[in-house]
Amino acid sequence: MCAVPLALVSTPLDSRLWLPFTQMRGFDPSARTFVRGAGVELEDARGARLFDATSSIWTTIHGHGHPAIVEAISRQAATLDHATTLGASNPPAEALAQRLCALTGLDHAFFSADGASAVEAALKMALQYWANLGEPERTRFVRFVDSYHGDTTGAMSLSDIGLFKAPFGAITFETLPYDAMARCLARDDVAAVFVEPLVQAAAGMRLVPIAHYAALRGARKPLLVIDEIATGFGRTGTMFAYEQLGIRPDLLCVGKGLTGGTLALSATLVSERVYAAFLAQYRDGRHFFHGHSYAGNPIACAASLASLDLFQREDTLERARSLAAGFSPRLDRLRTHPSVRQVRAHGLMVGIELHAERLDARGAISAAWRVANQLYEQGHFTRPIGDVIQLVPPLISELATVEAFFDALEVALVS
Ligand SMILES: Cc1ncc(COP(=O)(O)O)c(C=O)c1O
Incomplete structure (x- = not known):
């Protein structure tokens, strides 16, 4: 992905946009504005590249811009x-x-x-x-x-x-x-x-x-x-x-x-x-x-x-199945994590429900949002559903990319 001059892409703070399922008070569009997508990554206006860990809410299959x-x-x-x-x-x-x-x-x-x-x-x-x-x-x-x-x-x-x-x-x-x-x-x-x-x-x-x-x-x-x-x-x-x-x-x-x-x-x-x-x-x-x-x-x-x-x-179904099998040991590891209440997974649809009461929200709107924000800082874009951290990767994601998501999640759960 090539960088784009920020002046061309940055969103003004007095944005006229009204976003779905979003409390606009306090929302800073400059922190979450996507300007480009390639493969399993989105690039934001600050130039950060993020793994699209929800497939842009369960839509992206073969990656962005195939x-x-x-x-x-x-x-x-x-x-x-x-x-x-x-x-x-x-x-x-x-x-x-x-x-x-x-x-x-x-x-x-x-x-x-x-x-x-x-x-x-x-x-x-x-x-x-x-x-x-x-x-x-x-x-x-x-x-x-x-x-x-x-x-x-x-x-x-x-x-x-x-x-x-x-x-x-x-x-x-x-x-x-x-x-x-x-x-x-x-x-x-x-x-x-x-x-x-x-x-x-x-x-x-x-x-x-x-x-x-x-x-x-x-x-x-x-x-x-x-x-x-x-x-x-x-x-x-x-x-x-x-x-x-x-x-x-x-x-x-x-x-x-x-x-x-x-x-x-x-x-x-x-x-x-x-x-x-x-x-x-x-x-x-x-x-x-x-x-x-x-x-x-x-x-x-x-x-x-x-x-x-x-x-x-591209044998996409087979790739998706082998990706799911590949990360299943990471799910087992999370199942025994003290901050995790339950891990639910079928194929590439994964929900990790947190013991929110055991985690510090540290000023974020919830503990799950604190974890999601920390993941964002580490290059992984997901959106909690209540106390659930979701992972629904594009079907063509590499195992290493998903492993990196789990590594960052484990760090966020202890820090
Ligand atoms: C099972 C199911 N049905 C319908 C919808 C609605 O789809 P859309 O958001 O494209 O209107 C969703 C969205 O998440 C869904 O999960």
Whole structure:
């Protein structure tokens, strides 16, 4: 990475920017402004290079600025930057729909931008599916305990993280907790069950026991929606986490790593059973009443196709699996650390929950933030979730880089 003159990149202290999930009072943008990314590193405005230890919140797959994705983006931008998909198609969107269906065994892909938009589409598809089939009383949704599906109103209603939802009761609706006993699946008012497979990332890399999914196998009436927005594209060792659970979705939400972590694109994939319920004469008004301006954006779809090619060309899944196996002894070591309450890990999704009460916050907003800030000083960028230090590295990270993260973490935990 080459240095850039600071005058060109520094952010003024009276920044006009309002950042997500960030208390802006006291936030100093000059301390955390990223100006460049290459491979597994981000470079900040002060010239420091940092290991992107959360893959920029679970998005980056092949590293930043991979030449194959950069090339695909620039070629597509010069060919067709955007054209609406409301009643029109484009070749990259067609090709990506084909690829995603081949990968998942599902039959059709509906594109949106962020993960939450894919979840909103799934919610509305499920409602309209049952309305189209003449069962309009199926209007309830089932969610996991500790679930998280995004920050728009429907996705928030499906989420179970009180802190995020508390001010928004007026615009969210009640959802039913999943009891893993098939009881909720037998109700005749349930439209769909939403699940996060294996790992509940936003809950602090909470691991869901595989037995929890057993009741979802086999025949059932409510639709099964699997949210792979955090877990998809190799993070748990398989392309999709549900492959390890013996369940098959009727609808599947993907986002984040879909473009390799380069552009906002998400998709709601559906089975033929779901798609067919929307086919009718125009005057019947059964088509899906939903869509976004940038749905199926050709540049984002081209980036995604390039990312999927890289999975094959660079054996990305195998690299991710061997990286996870390589750092597993470090996790075992942390499990016995007096400042660590629990280590939770599946593939490249790792949460290290601290005994916060045993650690000194030393003026930081919490002990976990003090540790994260110290890691930053040592060249590792992560963001705590409550008391949990997360490590979700890009799939192509070298073991030595991740070992260096653990070395710095061990120092931060004792100092
Ligand atoms: C499981 C899951 N679903 C949905 C979302 C929302 O995705 P986005 O932030 O792209 O809207 C997230 C984000 O972390 C997630 O972890």
